[in-house]
Amino acid sequence: MNDTSNLLGQLRIDPSARQSRGPGAGRWALLALAVVAAAATIWLLFLREGTPVIATTTARAAPAGGSASASVLDASGYVVARRRATVSSKLTGKVVEVLVEEGMRVEENQILARIDDINARAELALAQSRLDAARAQLAEVRVQRDEAHRQLRRTRSLAERKLVSEAALDTAQAEVDALEARLASTQAQVVVAERAVRVQQRYLEDTVVRAPFAGVITVKNAQPGEMISPLSAGGDGTRTGIGTLVDMDSLEIEVDVNENFINRVTPGQPAIARLNAYPDWEIPAEVIAVIPTADRSKATVTVRVGFKQKDPRILPEMGVRVAFREAQPPQQAEQRRPGGVLVDAAAVQIDGDTGVVFVVRDQTLERRAVRIAGRSGGEVRVVSGLTAGDVLALGDLSQFRDGMAVKLKP
Template sequence: MSVAPQPKDLTGRLQSLSIRPEQRPGPRRGTGGGWRTALVGVVLGGGLGAAGMWWWHGRRADSPGGEQTAAPRPAEVLATQPATSAGENVLIATGKIVSDHRVNVATKVSGQIVELLVEQGDRVRAGQVIAKLEDVTYRAIYEQTVAMLAKSRASLHNAEWDWERISKLYESGQAPQNEYLNGKHSLDAWKAQVLADEAAMTAAKKRLDDCLVRAPITGVILQKNAEVGDFVAAEGGRGANANAQLVTIADMDKLRVEVDIAEQDIHRIRPGMRCVITPEAHKNRTYQGRVLWIDPLADYAKAAIQVKVRVLQPDEHLRVEGTAKVEFKASPAAGEPAEGSERPMR
């Protein structure tokens, strides 16, 4: 049975295993720390040389007779926008086609429609008759005013003859003053009556003419709101089936596209900017346009600003209330730098 060695014996054994100093190998020459020392010397020498050159040039610049060297001018900081050459898209938005003149044609007199001469989509000219209302009553009123005016004029003619006769008698002393004054009063009254009857006849003639509903502008019929036989009421009056509006007309020669531009992008849009418009109904057709107006008021709910783009040469393929894509082009105006050019930051 073996016995574990004591600590004293273990320490002695470990000491016996150590290598004496005289038996240890010495460092080999040419290797190890020699090259490291040389590298440190080179680095320190280069640093001291650079510091000396900097001190020497600084002393020459500061000396009265030395060569003066201007301090380097700091470089100007430039704000570079995304490069967009002429013809490229600055922004693309979608909006609604709108007519500059859109009119709801309403009747000026109340009555029943006896003729409706247009259909939806028809092109009409200003002054063209588009509907006729029953005019029997209005024509009778007009003829009555004509007769009343004729009667008043006849009475005025008689009053003028009587006044001339009484004036001569009064001047010769053969007529009393009260007869003279009554004659003058009668003459003035019939003159006023003639004026009143003329006004009544004019009003009756206007109501009779309004039985012919005419187009106020040249354009296209967008909507037809009544049919033959319907009763239409003037000035907002409403019966069981009364409707003052007959048709809606839009001027198709002056169209624009209204688009909403995000507030963070509105700085990229300017008045007069060239645009290319593509209607959703005819994607194979494009129209030239210009920025007509930028709304000075923003829409807080949408965080957007409305921009109106004029369609330069509209045709029958465009549809009011239709959708169109608007491409805002980067064609600079005269005297303005192209978008994307560098501008100094202030």
């Protein structure tokens, strides 16, 4: 019994001992549990799958040659083609074959379509037959002329011996002269027949519609079976052209500048063009000419602006904004080159004119603030915070942090 009481007494909790521990012991236990949970979370998020593998890009120096001068005037316009043609046939006829489609590039003299040539071939055959007949008649007259010359020689010989009268000699001479005249007339008829054949051959060639210059077909107007005419008076069912051909190498910009500011624009002045479809793409341009006339209704003057670089993204009739720059002497233009570096836009978290990038150094990320000067296509111009050759991390930038260890893709 005493043993049982001793055991129960050992299990009894002393209230004084519990009060001596105080409330701080429970807090320390909770803190230890929080530390263990945080460590487990970090292990689950970062250590369980190992060091993340990321792609990288390299900052490169901004190319020289851009204009750093300020804009003196902005204007809107459209892309136009200086060389553009609605290709048609010289003859009125039925289209039997069309060999082009919209967007197709063609070369100079390439066949675009064919017109019904049955009548042209018949006219050519008729002209060739007339030429053959004229040549046969010419051969006959030549034979008659040669015979008349022989008869004249015989008559002259007999007249010298007083065997024939002078009247007979005159008759033989008249026959020769008549055949000579007839021969000349027949030769002229042969020449006329030959030219008629060439004309009919030209008509036959005109039934084949060819490209006057190299370019791209932008509009296809005619289909096989339709009537086509170079004139617009053929009626509702008559087309006036096979299609529209545009020389893409002749694309330029036409802008209307308010006549109050036309004094700010001069031929040869540098400019920057931005297509409405690609507002971040700066295209170097230059003023070609200022058209010396004003539009009375709009009080504007048309200015032609040429592209300094060609690109397939530039299409006719696109809207475009042009920023006319200050013209600089060559020495100043060489000195004022655009600064900064160009980096992939996916490597920058952009916020207005500033941004954040993660520079990779010794397989560790370094968070860095940068200043943005503009965008061009898929690249961002950074004017401070980076130097050419810096390696930047690509990916979900929100998951990166300063000092994070990473592995680089090969």
